[in-house]
Every structure is written in structure tokens, then in C-alpha cells.
Amino acid sequence: MLGVCSLKGGVGKTSVTLGLASAAMTAGMRTLVVDLDPQADTTLALGATGAAAQDVAAVLDNPARYVVDSAIAASSWDPDLLEVLMGSADSVRHDGPTYEHRLHNLSTALSTLDEYDLVLVDCPPSLGGLTRQGLTACSRALVVTEPGLFSVTAAARAFQAIDTLRRGPAPALQPLGVVVNRVRARSSEQTYRQQELEGMFGPLILSPVIPERAAMQQAQGAGRAIHDWPGASATELAEGFDALLARAVRAMSET
Template sequence: MLVLGVCSLKGGVGKTSVTLGLASAALERGVRTLVVDLDPQGDATMALGVRPIAGDVAGVLDEPGEASVRAATVPSSWADEGLDVLAGSERSALHDRLDDHDVDRLRFALSWVQAYDLVLVDCPPSLGGLTRTGLTACDRAMVVTEPGLFAVMAVGRAMRTIDELRRGPAVSLQPLGIAINRVRARSLEQAYRLEELQNLYGPLVLSPFVPERAALQQAQGAAQPVHAWPGAAAAELSRTFDQLLDRALRAPRR
């Protein structure tokens, strides 16, 4: 089982959109997937057509164990089987103050999870206890950014955080790479930032880039996978997420 954290230390770059695109690609391929929604906003939970019934991720972090994980795991409305969600909740914000003595709670909870090939952890866009908890549970981390000045600066902070966790509570964590979202073909400013990212991080910059297309937001707003959305733009996005998923699945599994 590969546990992949999707993170960004700057809000608004489309971190959850990338998580959902990867989930769509995994569903299309028949990769059994669990999405862990650690973001207190719960956007991934909503877009995946889930309403928590008996439990949520906050309850899992309160008391990590088989019972709490089972209570918080809900099938996505995207498909009859193959894609489940560890439901998000605004109550998870209470765990953002966890220190490094408690950041292994999600990792322990996921030790009860065995029915999946892939776990996608959608981390909050901040450097608090929730993000550290999420990354500590992961084998690999994908940093999401967009080609803008402040987003590029946040990549450096995210990479330093991953390195710090590797030297502390998350010794098995490795960076998968940097996914660049919302790329526009004719933007000179974006072209400059893309070159800057490639000069700074070289092979860690993942390809292909995710183009800025309205179809992605349209599919998510309708609680549908982008692979099922009509049109050429959705097909282009689907191919992009297929290739990013390929890169993730080549990483060593537990």
C-alpha cells in the first residue's frame, strides 16, 4: 500500500483539486483508493459526494484504532466500489496544535487499513500539527504549487518541512516531487516561475504540468471524477493525472 501525502504550505494553489484528479485516475484504472481528508474545510469530502455518518477523521485522531477508522470510512458517490473516503471535518482543526509527540496518530490508524492499493492524504495548506501528522503517515509527499512568486516561495518551506520530518518522526518519508498546477501556456510570468522551479528543484519537478482548465472545477462542483466529464479539456486533464499517478505508483510500497 502506497501512502501519498498531497500538500502545500500556501492556500489556493489547487492542492485538493490535484488530490481529486489523482483519485479520479486511480478509480479509472481500478486502483483501490482511500482518500484521507485532513483539511478542516472538508472540500475533498464534499467533492467526493460524502457525508459523514458515524465518524470522521477527527474521531480517528482522537482515538486511533480499527473501530474509529471503520466508523469514519465512507464510500464515495463517484463509484459503487473502489474509492472510499476517511471523511473530513472542521473538528479536525482541534488537532492542528498537536506536537511531534502526537504526530504518529494517523500513521497508527492507517496500520488498520489493508483493503487499498493507494491512500491519498489531503493535507491542510499550513504548517501546523495536522500537516505534520498527515506527512508522518506517508511514504511519499507531493508538493502542489502554481507558477507564481508566493507559491514558489512556499515550495521551499514545504521541502524543508519534509526534510525535517524525515530526520524526526517520519524516517520513511521521501519527496515524490512538485506538481505544478494551473499552468497557462502564454503567460510570460508563469514561464519565468516555471524556469525558476526547474532550476531550483530539477528532477523533482513533476511532468506533465496540470493546465488551467475550467473543466476541473466543473467536474468537482458536480461531484464527478474528471475522467467522466465530457469534452476535450477534461480528456486533457485526465491524461495529465494518469501520468502523475503513474509516477506515484512507481514509488516503493509498504
């Protein structure tokens, strides 16, 4: 299970989750996307809104298999390969301070599922109960950042948070690396931030970086997978996500 986090909004957690889901679907992997963000953007983009009776908030209340089953819906991208554990505004109830027994509810819920080749967890932007529960259920975490000042410091805090969880309730959790998103080719400020990222995170920076491309927003707006979107920019993005997915799958098979 792979968690996608950062302690900042708008850097591209959902876009990276969707890109990886698109790559996994294209590779024929059975994939579940867990939408932990109360904004539920992922659920919307995957064409699953309103398609299940329950949602992730109910699963965090009670991680029993029957609740999990009633909160999972097929994605319109590919109903056979891709499913969504539905996000909802109601999950904000679980974002407060989390008691130790609650911290493992998502883990418990996901451990009853063995039909997936990959589980992706899209986290909200803060380090509240939801992100902590999400990461505790994961064996690997991707930190998403953009080459901007505040995003770089948020990425550093995200690594600290992963380390704290790892030394406490989530000993199996390991950082996979940093995805640098929304990279613009000609921006000296960005080049500076990218060098700063390399200085801070070194080999944890994953290759390739994801460029800023209108195709990302166009595909998302149309509710389509980037692998199914036409044009050279979409192909470039899709190939980037293929490489990141291959890296993640390799890392997860090592544990």
C-alpha cells in the first residue's frame, strides 16, 4: 500500500494519485484508491461520486468487512480494474487528535482485502488524524512537492512526520521518496528551489519530475485517465507516471 502525502494543499497529491492509478490500470493491475481527503476530489475525478452506499468515514468508524464493501465503488475509468474507497466531507470528523486504537482502523479495514495488486491512499494536506491513519496503513509513502519555498519546507515536515509514525505506531512505513510536481522548464526561481530540494533530499528525489502541463487539468476536468488523453503532453505525463509506478512497485516488493 502506497500513501501519497505532503503537508500542503494544491501541490498535486491528488494528481499524482490519479496519475499512478492511470498507470496501474494501463498495466492491468487491480487497484483500489482510498480517498481520505474530505474534499473528495479523487472520488469525483475517478467518476465514482454517489456510487456506493457508504464512504471512508463509515469505514473509519467501523472497519468491518461489510462496511468496507459498502464503501467501495467502481471507477468509470475501468470498472473491472479500478475501484475507489469513497471520500466524503464526513471524514473530517476523523481528522482530529486520534486515539491509538483509532489510528489502526484504516489498516484493519484494508487488511481484509486481498484482491488488489495495488492500494493507493490519497491524503489530505494536514497532519491530522486522517493523514496519520492513512500513512499508518501504508508500507511506503510518497511525498509530493512543487519547487516553491513553502512546498519545500512542507516536504521536509512530511518526512519528519513519516519518521515519527515509523518510530511509533507504523513501524512498517518507509518513505519512498519525493515527487517533484509542476516543474516549469524556464523559471530561475524554480531551478533554485529544485537545487535546494536536491540538497535537502538528495537520492530521495524520484525521477522523473512531473512537468506543469495543461493536459493534466484537462484530463482531470473531463474525468479521464491521463493515459487515455490525447496529445504529446499527456503522453509525456503518462510516461512519467509509468516510471514512478514501476519504482513504487519495485520498492513495495522488496518488503
